[in-house]
Amino acid sequence: MIVLDWPSSHPIAPGAYGVGIADLLPYPGSEHIAKESTIYIPADQPFIKLSVIMDLLLGPHGCPWDREQTHASLKKYLLEEAYETIEAIDxxxxxxxxxxxxxxxxxxxxxxxxxxRTGSFEFNEPLKRITDKLIRRHPHVFGETLVADSDEVLKNWDKIKQTEKERSILAGVPQALPALARAHEVSKRAARSGFEWPDFEGVLDKVHEEVAELREAVAGGDKAHIRDEIGDLLFTIVNIARWQKIDAEDALRLMLNRFQGRFESMEASAEKPLQELTPAEWDQLWNQAKESQKGADLNP
Structure with missing residues (x-):
């Protein structure tokens, strides 16, 4: 009995008393597997062990909750875990x-x-595809292509992707991305194709232009027009971040962390209900919170 698709070089040993799949991972019913009909596959690779555990959780003797899940029901957990990972990095x-x-x-x-289990594709298919893709899209490492720097690597990457799928440079940007992250990726890809300001001053000038157009839209009172102009302004701000090699999503998330910390500090310092504070008192509390936060940043 072999549980997974193993490389030909993976070590194996004949089944023997006390050695078998039950030694790889105990689970209900494994003690009934005939030792002479098994081979021992050392479970010293954490990813392999994880994949076996997941297989057992989805099996007949596995976890009822896991067995009820679908790709759609798991979407929120994929997003949640990604954001928790980002928070740990931050x-x-x-x-x-x-x-x-x-x-x-x-x-x-x-x-x-x-x-x-549903017959959509084999377990290793995504691993095979990403392995092939990495080799194919890094000809400067696995082939004869020469590149001068990382910018040239990215341009080659885009050319290869277009050749592979014959579609728009922007088509691969997921529409489900958070708007700022999507804007950053869209503007980055468009710029790599040549659709770009000649210099950073051009981007700053565009901000002033968009602010003026927003003022006109607000004066006109058309909500749809105002919404569109706000979108144009936000997209231009994202381009400022891109030119400065700053991720706009990161910048906004970190700013929100700072704001929340300062606001919580104001709540703790206020000597009366927040709704009763005057504008001058708000300013005083805000400045105190900023100074307190600066001190914490300098003395972690």
């Missing part, structure tokens, strides 16, 4: 990052096992 917490990466890695393994 906090520069290696312990939390190791924990959250494990939770994140579980999600594709779960989907791969589900797909295998």
């Amino acid at each position: 906090h520069n917490d290696p312990e939390a990052l190791a924990e959250e990466l494990g939770d994140l890695i579980l999600q594709p393994v779960f989907h791969m096992r589900l797909a295998e």
Whole structure:
């Protein structure tokens, strides 16, 4: 009995008393497997062990909750684990990052096992596809192509992708991405194709232009027009971030963390209900919170 698709070089040993699949991972019923009909496959690779565990959880003797899941029902967990991983990175917490990466890695393994059980594709198919893709899209590493820098690598990457699928450069940007992240990726790809301002001053000028157009829209009172102009302004701000090699999504998320910290500090410092504060008192509390936060940043 072989549980997974193993490379030909993976070590194996004949089944013997006390050695078998039950030694790879105990599970209900494994004690009844005939030792002479098994081979021992060392479980010293964590990813392999994880994939076996997921297979058992989805099996006849597995977890009722896991067995009820579908690709659609798991979408929210994939997104949740990705954001928790980002938070661990933002906090520069290696312990939390190791924990959250494990939770994140579980999600594709779960989907791969589900797909295998429903006959959509084999468990290893996504791994084979990404391996082939990485080799194909890195001809400067696995082939004879020469590149001068990372910018040239990205341009080659886009050319290869277009050749592979013969579609728009922007077609591969998921519409489900958060809007700022999608805007950053769209503008980056468009710029790599040549649709770009000649210099950073051009981007700044565009901000002033969009602000003026927004003022006109607000004066006109047309909500749809105002919405469109706000969108144009936000997209231009994302381009400012891109030109400065800053991720707009990261910038806004970190700003929100700072704002929340300052607001909570104001709540703690206020000596009366927030609704009763005057504008001057709000300003005073805000400035105190900013100074307190700066001190915390300097003395972590």
